[in-house]
Amino acid sequence: MSATLAPPREPSGPAADVSSRRLTDRVFRVRESGIIAVLALFVLVTASIQPRFLNSQNIHFILINTTVFALLALGETMVVVSRNVDLSIGSVLGLSAYVSANLFGQAHGLPIPLVFLTGLGIGLACGVANGLMVSIGRVPSLVVTLATLYIFRGIDILIVGGNEVVAQTLPSGFTSIPAKTVLGIPYLAIVIVVVIGAGAYYLRSFRSGRELYAIGSNPEAAQLAGIPVAKRIFTAFTLSGAIAGVAGVLWAAQYQTIDSTAGTGYELQVIAAVVVGGVAIFGGSGSAVGAAVGALLLETINSALYVLGISPFWDQSIAGFLLLLAITLDRAISVRLVTALRIRSSGRGT
Helix, strand or coil, X not given: CCCCCCCCCCCCCHHHHHHHHHHHHHHHHHHHHHHHHHHHHHHHHHHHHCHHHHCHHHHHHHHHHHHHHHHHHHHHHHHHCCCCCCCCHHHHHHHXXXXXXXXXXXXXXXXXXXXXXXXXXXXXXXXXXXXXXXHHCCCCHHHHHHHHHHHHHHHHHHHHCCCCECHHHCCHHHHCXXXXXXXXXXXXXXXXXXXXXXXXXXXXXXXXXXXHHHHHHCHHHHHHCCCCHHHHHHHHHHHHHHHHHHHHHHHHHHHCCECCCCCCCHHHHHHHHHHHCCCCCCCCCCCHHHHHHHHHHHHHHHHHHHHCXXXXXXXXXXXXXXXXXXXHHHHHHHHHHHHHHHHHHHHHHC
């Protein structure tokens, strides 16, 4: 008689979880790579139509404009992966930009690091307020941050009144921050790349970062698994606010004329960049690097429209279209991924 060999059994338990997680990571890594490919193709097509699109001045302009959005996207990513949203970041940026830049006119010779700390403190306070209401008050983040969007903007308007900060009141050391370069690359862009890399490493390598993904994937299961859901969500909103506060100071250094409209509408552009960059709006997947690439893609499109002489009114339309496309794509990927994981699971059970 010949022996019949049993088919090899699929891994189960922790090994199965690792296998499923690897499949999920692989799928969304392909999603991010697709965004990079779209960006490269878009640059190639635009440059073939208008060669001056790739001159050093325009590249510098794109990179500097992307820095603030990419920084905001980092904070928003931490919130969105936990299945929440922060709509107040534009208002936090505006409030921080005016209050911090106005300090130069109040106290001559004020150290620049102190101004950045002021912006950080303002953003931190706003983030704590959002985090407390969402994590402890258990109010939906959409409701909370929509309300604080108007509250923070109202505070900004009350403080600013009819005044504005102008370039003449700002020290040259502050206004020259966006102009400094290293080997032709904006110094600020290099710093933001390092910060985003650190944020991406935190989300993927630290337990508290990985738990944000677990919360976004299934908040109830995360709670049952012993993850401090409220604490993690509070931290995500606090970090998002703090980052928006620092971004406000950088915005002031870049634009140098600050009034009560600073940062208006930025929240939707940042969310669009985050989702287009591969962060699932339903939570649980995506990366800070992908969100930054999404911000770069949207800024590149804006610059291309200007170079090609197309009306800037198309900016928001294109961003909205890409947002809908990204959400639809993420939903389709999620459905197929769930189906694939169920098939794997049923195969192990037989």
